Amino acid sequence: MNDPVIKVRALETRFGDNVVHQGLDLDVHRGEILGVIGGSGTGKSVLLRQIVGLLEPSAGEIEVLGEPVRDTSPEAFVRLRRRWGVMFQGGALFSSLSVRENVEAPMREQMDLPEDLRRTLAAIKVRMVGLPENAMNKPPSALSGGMRKRAGFARAIALDPEIVFLDEPTAGLDPIGAAALDSLVAQLRDALGLTVFLVTHDLDTLHAICDRVAVLAEGRVLATGTLAELRELQHPWLQEYLGGPRGRAAIGAG
Numbered sequence: 001m002n003d004p005v006i007k008v009r010a011l012e013t014r015f016g017d018n019v020v021h022q023g024l025d026l027d028v029h030r031g032e033i034l035g036v037i038g039g040s041g042t043g044k045s046v047l048l049r050q051i052v053g054l055l056e057p058s059a060g061e062i063e064v065l066g067e068p069v070r071d072t073s074p075e076a077f078v079r080l081r082r083r084w085g086v087m088f089q090g091g092a093l094f095s096s097l098s099v100r101e102n103v104e105a106p107m108r109e110q111m112d113l114p115e116d117l118r119r120t121l122a123a124i125k126v127r128m129v130g131l132p133e134n135a136m137n138k139p140p141s142a143l144s145g146g147m148r149k150r151a152g153f154a155r156a157i158a159l160d161p162e163i164v165f166l167d168e169p170t171a172g173l174d175p176i177g178a179a180a181l182d183s184l185v186a187q188l189r190d191a192l193g194l195t196v197f198l199v200t201h202d203l204d205t206l207h208a209i210c211d212r213v214a215v216l217a218e219g220r221v222l223a224t225g226t227l228a229e230l231r232e233l234q235h236p237w238l239q240e241y242l243g244g245p246r247g248r249a250a251i252g253a254g
């Protein structure tokens with residue numbers, strides 16, 4: 001197996017008395033879609049924010065694409081940061097900017113491009129995520145929830161990243177919109193060779209597109225594997241999550 005593109009070792013996270021991670025290890029492999037699941041408050045979003053350098057862990061090592069995320073020079077971090085894109089919960093678009101300007105924002109911030117080239121590249125990204133041409137100049141507030149997510153995705157791939165981090169991409173979407181977004185993630189992974197780190201509660205997403213799933217519980221990654229492998233484990237939360245009515249429905253087991 002190739003070296004992991006994301007490598008987390010002995011991660012500790014404490015907020016005062018709240019111990020969130022305690023000895024968490026995780027590997028993410030190039031080209032895979034890894035789903036990250038766990039009960040509410042197990043630290044999925046915190047882990048994502050730590051991997052992308054937005055939050056400092058209490059202890060531990062994080063490497064992305066072979067480079068340390070912590071204790072690195074600001075210049076090295078800026079270079080590394082260009083190699084991933086993030087879609088936060090809800091899309092997190094700038095409300096005062098149009099879709100096009102939102103997609104251009106990372107290009108403005110991190111690349112020195114002539115304006116017409118930047119516009120052309122933004123238009124390509126917007127088309128790639130399946131948004132209509134006329135969405136380009138609209139503010140996020142004029143779009144549906146699904147379209148806003150797509151715009152957030154377009155922004156996440158603005159710099160042609162190698163890794164995309166998605167925090168609950170289907171949350172708040174109706175089942176048809178959620179399935180369409182799942183397909184988009186899988187299509188773009190295939191077309192662009194992305195590695196995808198995907199925090200989700202959505203059982204359908206896990207079934208539809210995740211190659212492997214990492215389970216956060218008890219402050220660590222309790223297990224990683226395919227859903228079939230995880231279903232064999234006897235952990236109570238996993239049994240309830242995957243074996244409960246919604247978990248069974250997602251695999252068509254009624």
Ligand SMILES: Nc1ncnc2c1ncn2[C@@H]1O[C@H](COP(=O)(O)OP(=O)(O)OP(=O)(O)O)[C@@H](O)[C@H]1O
Binds near residue numbers: 015038041042
């Ligand atoms: N900046 C912060 N300061 C203090 N505590 C925080 C901070 N960010 C997160 N936490 C705490 O860390 C824990 C994990 O939060 P996190 O948002 O990662 O959970 P999660 O697994 O993503 O949950 P959910 O599935 O509900 O979104 C929670 O107890 C939360 O209150």
